[in-house]
Amino acid sequence: MTAIIEVNDLVKKYGEHLAVNDISFTVERGEVFGLLGPNGAGKSTTIKMLTTLLTPTAGVASVNGFDIVRQTNQVRHSIGYVPQALSADGNLTGYENLLIFAKLYDLPRDIRKPRIAEVLEYVGLSEAGKQLVRNYSGGMIRRLEVAQALLHQPRVLFLDEPTVGLDPIARQAIWDHLMQLRTESDMTILLTTHSMEEADSLCTRIGIMHRGKIVAMGTPDELKKIVGGSATGTTTLNDVFVYYAGDALESSGGSYRETSRTRRAARRLG
Ligand SMILES: Nc1ncnc2c1ncn2[C@@H]1O[C@H](COP(=O)(O)OP(=O)(O)OP(=O)(O)O)[C@@H](O)[C@H]1O
Ligand SMILES: [Mg+2]
Numbered sequence: 001m002t003a004i005i006e007v008n009d010l011v012k013k014y015g016e017h018l019a020v021n022d023i024s025f026t027v028e029r030g031e032v033f034g035l036l037g038p039n040g041a042g043k044s045t046t047i048k049m050l051t052t053l054l055t056p057t058a059g060v061a062s063v064n065g066f067d068i069v070r071q072t073n074q075v076r077h078s079i080g081y082v083p084q085a086l087s088a089d090g091n092l093t094g095y096e097n098l099l100i101f102a103k104l105y106d107l108p109r110d111i112r113k114p115r116i117a118e119v120l121e122y123v124g125l126s127e128a129g130k131q132l133v134r135n136y137s138g139g140m141i142r143r144l145e146v147a148q149a150l151l152h153q154p155r156v157l158f159l160d161e162p163t164v165g166l167d168p169i170a171r172q173a174i175w176d177h178l179m180q181l182r183t184e185s186d187m188t189i190l191l192t193t194h195s196m197e198e199a200d201s202l203c204t205r206i207g208i209m210h211r212g213k214i215v216a217m218g219t220p221d222e223l224k225k226i227v228g229g230s231a232t233g234t235t236t237l238n239d240v241f242v243y244y245a246g247d248a249l250e251s252s253g254g255s256y257r258e259t260s261r262t263r264r265a266a267r268r269l270g
Contacts (some may be wrong), residue, residue: 004029004156004188005050010059012045019045021212022059027205029155032182032189034199037209038245043192044084046209047160050190051081064155077105080149084160084192086141090134094125094144097133098151105152119147123177139170146177157181159191163198171198178202196237206237210245 005027012020020042027033035043048054050063052072061068064078088097095116102112120129123143133141142162149157162178163171179202181187193199199206200220208216208223216223220237227243228235 002029003027004065005033005061005063005190007046007050007061008059010046010049010061011057012042012049012054013057018212020049020056023209023212023214024059025207025214025217027188027190029188030182030186031204032178032191032202034203034206035190035192035209036194036196036199036206036241036245037192040211041209041245042212043209044160047081047158047190047192051079051158052076077152078155080152080154080157082142082145082149082157082159082162084164086138086145088133088136088141088144088148090132093132094120094129094136094140094147097144098129098148101148101151107152115151119150122150123147124173137170139166139173142166142170142174143177146174150181154187156188156190159189161192161194163193163195171195175202196241200237208241208244215244216240 003026005025007026008024010020010023011018023042023046025033035046037043045054049056050061050068052068052075055069063075066074066078068075088094089100092100098116098119099112102116107115116129117126120126123146125140125143125147128136128140133144136144146159146162149159159178163174166174175198178189178191181189182202189202191202203220205217205219206223207214216226218226223240224235224237227240
């Protein structure tokens with residue numbers, strides 16, 4: 001396998017605030033890599049640097065073999081990006097939204113229409129494509145944005161909280177699409193999420209971020225093993241998250257970490 005994302009000692013400062021504090025990791029082609037972490041951990045900032053929207057303060061990184069600072073155009077051609085905040089234009093139809101991106105991505109004129117039809121069909125919006133996006137549900141908008149990010153068949157797809165705010169059925173639809181991408185193509189996916197269930201079922205590997213650092217990394221099972229010890233069978237990804245980032249939850253009120261530890265101990269004891 002070859003690394004398609006390589007991150008070395010990446011740093012981002014906003015003024016004096018170290019939002020991303022010297023992180024390093026690699027993602028192999030075809031992986032679904034999940035960045036987890038409490039609010040403010042630095043996940044979106046990391047994605048924004050890797051998608052060339054923010055310039056790093058220090059460190060180097062490459063995506064699809066291209067340097068994110070010196071080869072921004074090549075990086076942009078290699079990637080699709082679904083931002084954390086909903087980004088589709090409500091005053092346009094789904095089709096028109098896609099057409100803008102088709103032009104932006106420089107898709108040859110003669111393949112724009114068939115390619116748009118293809119991605120609309122893929123996310124189940126063939127009919128809805130003719131309607132104004134302002135009449136879409138949150139789930140439909142998210143699916144449209146995934147379609148948008150897939151238009152130019154990117155090598156790497158970045159998704160910042162792809163299912164936040166979606167009902168369980170809409171969320172399942174997004175998961176199904178991502179699972180399908182994972183099995184049918186060698187596209188690499190980097191996503192962030194606050195849903196442990198999502199991370200557990202979609203991700204081949206996970207990095208847990210906390211206060212700008214990556215504090216743990218591994219497959220979901222590896223992480224559960226580290227945290228759960230002999231009680232691996234009953235350890236959940238939620239336990240892992242709380243173990244590594246629980247003090248952030250504590251400082252935001254409550255003793256979630258303690259509660260979870262007690263519960264885990266109770267399970268361990270039978
Ligand atoms: N444009 C900005 N200017 C100043 N500080 C910022 C800016 N964007 C983010 N930050 C700060 O940087 C830190 C990391 O923010 P970031 O958005 O990367 O976190 P996150 O892990 O994506 O959080 P969330 O789960 O809430 O989306 C936070 O403390 C945030 O307040
Ligand atoms: Mg974020």
